[in-house]
Amino acid sequence: MKKIxxxxxxxxxxxxxxQHLTSLQYSxxxxxxxxxxxxxxxxxxxxxxxxxxxxxxNVGVGIDAGWNVFYSEKGYDVYTIENLSYSGKQYRYNNxxxxxxxxxxxxxxxxxxxxFAGLGxxxxxxxxxxxxxxxxxxxxxxxFAIRPELGILYDMNEGVSFSVTGKYYYGFEAGDLPSQGYxxxxxxxxxxx
Amino acid sequence: MIVKKxxxxxxxxxxxVVVLAGCYPQGPEYVEDLDVVLTNFEDEYDFGSKSTYxxxxxxxxxxxxxxxxxxxxxxxxxxxxxxxxRIEENLTALGWEKVDINNNPDVLVTPAAWETTxxxxxxxxxxxxxxxxxxxxxxxxxxATSYSTGTLLMRMIDPDVVGANGNPVVQWxxxxxxxxxxxxxxxxxxxAIDRAFDQSPYLKTN
Numbered sequence: 001m002k003k004i005x006x007x008x009x010x011x012x013x014x015x016x017x018x019q020h021l022t023s024l025q026y027s028x029x030x031x032x033x034x035x036x037x038x039x040x041x042x043x044x045x046x047x048x049x050x051x052x053x054x055x056x057x058n059v060g061v062g063i064d065a066g067w068n069v070f071y072s073e074k075g076y077d078v079y080t081i082e083n084l085s086y087s088g089k090q091y092r093y094n095n096x097x098x099x100x101x102x103x104x105x106x107x108x109x110x111x112x113x114x115x116f117a118g119l120g121x122x123x124x125x126x127x128x129x130x131x132x133x134x135x136x137x138x139x140x141x142x143x144f145a146i147r148p149e150l151g152i153l154y155d156m157n158e159g160v161s162f163s164v165t166g167k168y169y170y171g172f173e174a175g176d177l178p179s180q181g182y183x184x185x186x187x188x189x190x191x192x193x
Numbered sequence: 194m195i196v197k198k199x200x201x202x203x204x205x206x207x208x209x210v211v212v213l214a215g216c217y218p219q220g221p222e223y224v225e226d227l228d229v230v231l232t233n234f235e236d237e238y239d240f241g242s243k244s245t246y247x248x249x250x251x252x253x254x255x256x257x258x259x260x261x262x263x264x265x266x267x268x269x270x271x272x273x274x275x276x277x278x279r280i281e282e283n284l285t286a287l288g289w290e291k292v293d294i295n296n297n298p299d300v301l302v303t304p305a306a307w308e309t310t311x312x313x314x315x316x317x318x319x320x321x322x323x324x325x326x327x328x329x330x331x332x333x334x335x336x337a338t339s340y341s342t343g344t345l346l347m348r349m350i351d352p353d354v355v356g357a358n359g360n361p362v363v364q365w366x367x368x369x370x371x372x373x374x375x376x377x378x379x380x381x382x383x384x385a386i387d388r389a390f391d392q393s394p395y396l397k398t399n
Binding site: 078133 | 217218220221226227228229230231232233234235236342370371372388392393
């Protein structure tokens with residue numbers, strides 16, 4: 001996992017040019033629907049890595065990528081299916097990795113404070129692990145995903161903005177899993193070059 | 194000026210990367226967190242109408258290398274006594290009466306145990322590549338670790354109910370599995386045995 005972060009670090013460190021926005025944000029996730037039922041606790045482990053190129057003064061297109069891991073530790077419990085009962089402590093993990101094409105519309109881009117709205121379409125990889133004892137039940141899916149977004153940029157100095165964004169990821173039923181959705185609240189920095 | 198900006202940007206990103214990389218959830222912390230109990234039963238069998246059982250005074254250790262005609266191995270008597278006493282306590286609480294094997298018990302309770310060791314072996318695999326160039330670095334650097342798990346299987350069979358293959362049908366089975374530690378932890382084992390019976394309320398006799 002650390003190698004992946006280092007690779008991402010290298011990627012975002014590549015010098016970019018004007019009208020390019022690269023952002024790295026800390027992300028908190030709040031599961032909804034099936035994901036929220038499986039893990040009720042919010043995720044405080046995640047990040048997003050976004051890139052936009054301004055194709056018009058107020059319109060940016062690019063790619064969104066991110067990762068959120070939801071985790072909960074269940075107390076001792078008995079799980080019964082027909083005549084079989086299995087008891088112990090259960091550890092639940094749900095990894096969400098969206099990769100999306102995105103379009104953003106910026107209101108008054110040249111101002112110090114820039115609200116914006118966006119939409120993303122793409123895929124979201126879900127991996128759900130249910131661990132008990134030395135065994136894990138692993139379920140995976142590559143969802144078709146949609147992601148509306150609202151955010152705000154605040155210029156800290158020339159070329160660097162602080163950003164707050166709210167995103168809702170929704171992946172349609174696929175693979176081993178039903179539809180998966182979660183809100184993400186993100187804080188971070190946007191580097192304009 | 195540009196250099197300074199990059200430096201600030203990279204520093205911010207470096208901090209975020211390090212913070213995020215260190216926070217993947219770790220899961221279980223103690224060996225007992227990995228203890229699990231599995232039970233299964235035949236739903237057509239009327240446990241409530243039975244009342245007596247027989248229990249051996251030793252627990253077979255399944256090793257997988259006993260040839261036909263050999264005597265089985267057993268786990269140490271001191272350990273077996275503790276486990277058998279706990280099984281007996283639970284069955285008594287469910288209304289069962291222990292009788293000798295010669296007194297025509299309704300069911301037989303047959304415990305068995307086995308141990309599995311998993312060895313995790315690592316070596317610095319890239320040695321094949323640079324080792325030839327730097328032979329003074331010595332042999333393949335390697336390190337190994339292992340863990341053992343223990344399983345206690347309790348089975349209840351009715352000697353009068355025989356399956357199509359001629360063997361008695363297992364009417365109830367309870368398996369307790371966990372990581373073994375150096376010392377016998379009676380609390381852990383007793384808790385797991387209790388759980389096997391707690392999650393099998395249908396064993397209660399009338």
